[in-house]
Amino acid sequence: MRTYAIAVPVRLDLDRFARQAGLHPVLVQRFVALGLVDADRDTYGRLWFRPAALHQVARVQRLRADLCLNYTAIGLVVDLLDRIEDLQAALRRSEHGGPEPADAEVPGSAA
Numbered sequence: 001m002r003t004y005a006i007a008v009p010v011r012l013d014l015d016r017f018a019r020q021a022g023l024h025p026v027l028v029q030r031f032v033a034l035g036l037v038d039a040d041r042d043t044y045g046r047l048w049f050r051p052a053a054l055h056q057v058a059r060v061q062r063l064r065a066d067l068c069l070n071y072t073a074i075g076l077v078v079d080l081l082d083r084i085e086d087l088q089a090a091l092r093r094s095e096h097g098g099p100e101p102a103d104a105e106v107p108g109s110a111a
Helices: 014-021 025-034 053-067 071-095
Strands: 047-049
Touching (some): 014 025, 014 047, 014 053, 025 047
């Protein structure tokens, strides 16, 4: 008998997440330790992932394969890409006359 999931799980444990990402669980733990993938820990120290974290893993894998970067460099590149995305979003908001707080700072900038 075949069973079907009625709803997408809110969180994935380490083994299920690693299986869906096509990675070994130890490599996923390394990604979490390096800050490349977001995860939550429960009171027992187990890792839990949101399904959207699979996109983070895919991004890391693309950067590794396409640019031949080590995982530490990938962390820097991901941070820079996120900052660029934030700046582009802020620019789009300002161009379209969207609400922009008077004291808004650029993310990651020092005042």
